[in-house]
Amino acid sequence: MSGAKLPKRPPRLGPINDSPPPPVTPPDNLDNKTTIHINDKDIDIDPEINIETLQELGRGAYGIVERVRHKPTGFEMAVKRISQNIVQEQRRLLMDMNVLVNSAGCPNIVEFYGAIFSEGDLWLFMEIMDSSLDKFYRKAYTRVDIPTNENAIPESILGKIGSCIVKALQYLHGIKIIHRDVKPSNILISRNGSVKLCDFGISGHLVNSIAQTFEAGCKPYMAPERINPDPQRRGYDIRSDVWSLGISMLELAIGKYPFPESKNLFEQLKRICQDDPPRLPPNRFSKDFESFIEQCLQRDYEMRPNYNKLILHPFITENETKDISEFVSKILDST
Ligand code: ATP
Ligand code: MG
Numbered sequence: 571m572s573g574a575k576l577p578k579r580p581p582r583l584g585p586i587n588d589s590p591p592p593p594v595t596p597p598d599n600l601d602n603k604t605t606i607h608i609n610d611k612d613i614d615i616d617p618e619i620n621i622e623t624l625q626e627l628g629r630g631a632y633g634i635v636e637r638v639r640h641k642p643t644g645f646e647m648a649v650k651r652i653s654q655n656i657v658q659e660q661r662r663l664l665m666d667m668n669v670l671v672n673s674a675g676c677p678n679i680v681e682f683y684g685a686i687f688s689e690g691d692l693w694l695f696m697e698i699m700d701s702s703l704d705k706f707y708r709k710a711y712t713r714v715d716i717p718t719n720e721n722a723i724p725e726s727i728l729g730k731i732g733s734c735i736v737k738a739l740q741y742l743h744g745i746k747i748i749h750r751d752v753k754p755s756n757i758l759i760s761r762n763g764s765v766k767l768c769d770f771g772i773s774g775h776l777v778n779s780i781a782q783t784f785e786a787g788c789k790p791y792m793a794p795e796r797i798n799p800d801p802q803r804r805g806y807d808i809r810s811d812v813w814s815l816g817i818s819m820l821e822l823a824i825g826k827y828p829f830p831e832s833k834n835l836f837e838q839l840k841r842i843c844q845d846d847p848p849r850l851p852p853n854r855f856s857k858d859f860e861s862f863i864e865q866c867l868q869r870d871y872e873m874r875p876n877y878n879k880l881i882l883h884p885f886i887t888e889n890e891t892k893d894i895s896e897f898v899s900k901i902l903d904s905t
Contacts, residue, residue: 606683606695613640615695617688621649628702630755632662632771637698647683648698651691662771663692669770670696672745678738680758680768699758699766700902703731703822706759710901711825723822725859727897729889731757732819732862734765736886739815740877742767743808752814753791754821761902763895789835790827791817794843795871809871812880816866820848823855823863858885 603616615621620641627635633652639645652663663685670682681697701709710722735757742749749756749770756769789797793813820828828848832838847867850860862885868874880886 602686602688604684604686604695608645608683611643613643613645615640615684615686617686617693628755630769638695646698647695650694650696653691660692663694666769666771667694669742669747670694672747673741676738676741677764678734678766679741680766696768697766699764699768700760700898701758703754703757703759703818705755706898706901707754707822707825709904713901713904721823721854722825724897725823725855726889726892727894728819728823728859729885730763730892730894731759731765731822732815733881733886733890735767735815735818736877736880738767739808739811740881743877748808749811749814751788751791752811752818753788754818757818759898761895761899763893763898765894790829790838790842792839792842793871794869797839798843807871808876809874812866812874812876813871816863817848819866820850820863823850823859856885858883858888861885 602618603614606613606615621638622641623636623638624646625637627637627648629635633650635648635650638647638649640647650663650666652660667682667685670680673679674682680699683695683697685692685694687693707723713722735752739749739752747770749767751769751771752767756767758766758768791814793810795803796810817828829838829841829845832841847869849867850863862880862883865875865880865883875883
């Protein structure tokens with residue numbers, strides 16, 4: 571019987587969840603209320619009396635994110651809530667918080683306001699953004715007012731988005747953090763044109779530039795060396811995030827996840843490890859963008875550029891000063 575040639579051995583899936591957790595600050599100092607400092611004003615947060623929930627923004631693998639309003643001032647925030655009883659979830663939220671506290675200086679990382687413990691849940695208050703990129707690009711690609719949905723997000727807009735993500739990841743690298751879950755739903759965008767990275771729940775600390783733990787991230791965006799680690803190496807470095815960045819940028823450019831649909835997760839991971847890495851469709855984008863994607867999506871991570879090199883790539887330098895606010899508003903306000 572003829573058919574597709576089977577690989578000799580399936581890729582080894584692991585080790586992924588078998589390492590000790592990264593260090594996080596214990597929640598000893600978490601109260602059931604807090605005071606946050608915004609625009610030179612102090613805002614007292616007490617969910618029992620002055621916070622109202624307006625809308626659910628999303629639910630992920632852990633926790634729920636909601637839009638809330640501080641009733642006395644009308645100030646709106648996003649709050650991520652997770653159950654205090656589930657240790658794994660708690661650890662993620664604390665890691666998220668740790669990274670956010672240490673990233674206050676980066677304009678491309680979502681701003682952290684404060685955290686509390688209330689009604690059996692941990693609450694993490696952060697700056698509210700208008701959308702995440704997964705919802706944003708789906709909206710852009712289903713607009714009814716454009717004749718074709720090819721290149722629904724112009725390349726210069728993608729370049730600006732890419733520059734913001736590279737800057738956020740470069741900042742994290744500067745404080746020895748690897749994100750490990752770079753994907754469109756973890757990148758937020760606002761009508762004012764800002765683009766920010768969020769969701770640091772499974773980020774890891776780098777030791778000698780290498781992440782030691784193989785904790786799960788979102789597998790379809792994972793680099794081949796994380797899915798099928800080299801037994802000779804103890805960990806992986808920041809260039810695993812560079813792969814996830816490449817997959818995310820490609821997804822935004824073509825309007826869908828770039829690997830072909832697979833029957834199941836195992837097939838999908840096999841493709842990531844064995845197929846030629848995906849590329850932009852020919853003749854639709856500039857040579858600069860094609861080269862950016864090609865560099866990020868090298869199967870051998872040693873061949874991928876680091877952030878100091880990526881930040882100087884013409885796809886980034888040509889677009890980093892572009893104001894994308896008008897385009898973002900147009901998409902988010904379209905029906
Ligand atoms: P995963 O659990 O794999 O990370 P996810 O990213 O979709 O999946 P969450 O991180 O819990 O799940 O976030 C859920 C959604 O909430 C996000 O996709 C985003 O749309 C929205 N969201 C998160 N933080 C904010 C924020 N600060 N402002 C606005 N929306 C946000
Ligand atoms: Mg997320």
